[in-house]
Amino acid sequence: MADFFIPGQKAREVLKRDIQMNTVRQGYIFEGSDGIGKKTVAREFAQMIFCSGDNKPCGKCHGCSMFNAGSHPDFFVLDQSPVKIDSVRDMNAELFVKPLIAERKVFIVDHADEMNNESQNAFLKSFEEPPYYAVIILITSSLSKLLPTILSRGTKVSFNPFSQREIEKFVSDKYSLTGARASFVARYSAGIVGRAVEICEDEDILEKRDGIIKAISKLSHEKVSILELSRAMGATGREAPTDADFYFDVFSSFFRDVAAIKAGGNIINTDYKDVIESFAANIRGSSARGVVEIVSQTKSDMSANIKAKMKYDLWIINMLIKCWEEIYGTGNRS
Template identity: 30%
Template sequence: MPLRDVEGQYSALEGLKRALSHHRLHHAYLFAGPHGVGKALAGFGLAQALLCDGPRADGDGCGACKGCTRVAERQHPDLHVLERLERADGKGLEAQIKIDQVRQLQKALAYKSFEGGRRVVVIEEAEAMNPSTANALLKTLEEPGEETFFVLISHAAHRLLPTIISRCQRVRFSPLPREFVAEKLAALGELAPAQAELLAGLAEGSIGKGLALAESGLLADRVALIEAADDPDGLQRIGALSELADKLGRDKGELPLFFLLLRTWYRDLMLVQAGLPDDRLVHHDLAARARARAVQIPFDALDHRLKLLASTERDILQGNANPRLFLERLFVHLVDDARAGRAGRAA
C-alpha cells in the first residue's frame, strides 16, 4: 500500500513524506517501534514510492502501476528483501539473518539495476543480524551506490550495532491508540465490538499482535489462566500450574501470549490501585476480581511480579533457559509471594 494509506502513524511518517516530496530522501532509514504498528507497511510503501512507474506529485507511489504492484507482491527485480529464512526442517524460521544473505545482496547490488533506476533494500527484523552479519552489511550501508535506498525495520532497535544505527535516519513508530486498534480489529477480524476492545487492550497498540491474539487458542483460556496464575490460594493449584508450565514449555508459540495475559492483568491491578475507572482496564470484564485482588496485593509486590515476568520472559525467549524449568520457578515465586503477602497482612 502507498505511504498515504498507512494509518495511525502520522507523526512518524510526516517527515518521511516531506523528504520524499522534496526529493531529499536519506539513503538509509531505520523504522523502529513495536510489533504490528505499520513499520513493514510503511517500508514497502516507501519502496513503492521509489519504484513506481509514475509517482504522484507528492512523490508517493500511485499504488496501481506495474512497479507498485510488483513491490506489493515482493516481485520487483530492484526490490531486495532480507528476512529470516524458513528453516530446512520446516519448523519455523531461522533465528538469524545469515551472512550469506548479505553477501548475495552485495553481489546483486554490484550489477546495474534491472529497470535502470533505483534500487530498494528492505531488511525485516534487522535485529536478527548477528554482529558479523551486520558488519558485513555495514560497508554496503556506507557506500550504497547511487540511487540505492535502505529501509531497516526493527522492533528491537537497541539490539542493532551502534555503527548500523548511526548510518540510518531513524523513524520512530508508536503504539497505536487503543480505540483505533479496536476499530481495525473489528473490521479485519470480523469481531464483535466487546471482543475487539478486549483484544485491542491486550494488543498493546499493535494491530498485528491483536490479530495474532484473535487467532490464538489461548484467549479462550484467558480467565482460567489468570485465575490459575494469580490465585490467592495458589499452593493448592501448584499441580495445575506445573501442568500448565509443561504445556507452555512444549508449545513455545503460546508463551508470549501467556506472558502478555499476566502482564496486562497485574498492570490492571495497578490501575485499580491508582483509582482508574473500570473501562480503562484491559480485562474490564474481570473488574470485580481485579478490585478484590488489588486490595490484597501491595503495589511493591505487583511491581515485583511484573519484573519477575519480564525477566523470565526474556530468559526464555532469548533461548537462555529451559522454558518448563523457568515457568515452574516463576509459579513457585508467585505462590510464595502470595503467601508472604498474606502472612504480612496477618502479622
C-alpha cells in the same frame, strides 16, 4: 477503515512526500516497536519507487505487477534473525550491480539491530557511499544497537504507537469488538496495531485468557489450586504451546493490575475489574509485585534455556509454586 488507522500513517506521509518531491534518499532507518508496521510500509515504499503510474503505487504498471508477483529483479529483502555476515557480504556485492529494469534498486534490511559489529562494519561502506541508484532501508526496533556511524548516515523515520482511543476504534471498526473487551485489547496492545490484530484474529486467544483469569480467581490457600491454573496456561504437555508468551503476559498483567489497584493506579484488564478488585482485597501489594517479578524472571530464564521449550510443564508448575508461596507463603513477610 479510516486512513489514520493504517499502521505507520505519519511515516507514510513523510515517504510519500519524498516520492512526490523526487527527494527519495539513499539510506533510511525505520525505527519503532515490533508489530507496528515498519516492514509493511517499507515494502509499500519500495513499490512506489518502482511504480511508473500516476497515483503510486498504481498496482497496474509493469513495475507494480512484477513487485506484486514477488519477482521484481531490483528488489531485495534481507530478513534474518540474527543477520549473518555472509548475507551482508552478498548484499554488498549485489548493491554494486546496476538495476535490471528499474531506475533504482531497493534493499530492505530487517532486524538491522541484529547485525553484530562485524556485520555492521562490513555494511558500513555500502551505507555510507551507496551507488547512485541504490535505496537502502534499515528496519530496527532498537536504534541504540546501531553503530553511530550507521545512524548518522540514514534518514530516520519513526513509527509511533497509536493512542488507546485509536486502537479501540480500530478493533471496533474491524472486529466489532466494543466496550471493556475493546478497551482491554487497546491497553494490552500498547498502541501497536500488530498486537491488537494478533489478539483479534485468534479466535481462541481471548477464551484462553478468560480461562487463565478464572483459574487465578480460584487460587486458594490449598496449594493444589495451582493445577487448574497450570492447565489454563497450557502446561498439559512437555512442549511449550505457541501462545505461551501471551499466557505469561496475561498472568503477569493480572498481578500488575492487582498491584495497581492497591496503589490506586490504572489497570489493563478493564473487563475483569471486579475479579481483580476482589482478588486484591486478599493479597498484599508486595506479593502481587513479587509474582510479576517471578513471571518475568521465569520468562527470561526460559528464553535463555534452549531446552526449556521441551519442559514447559515443569517450568510452569515450578513458577506457579513460587507464585503461590509468594501469595500464601508461611512466612510473616509484609
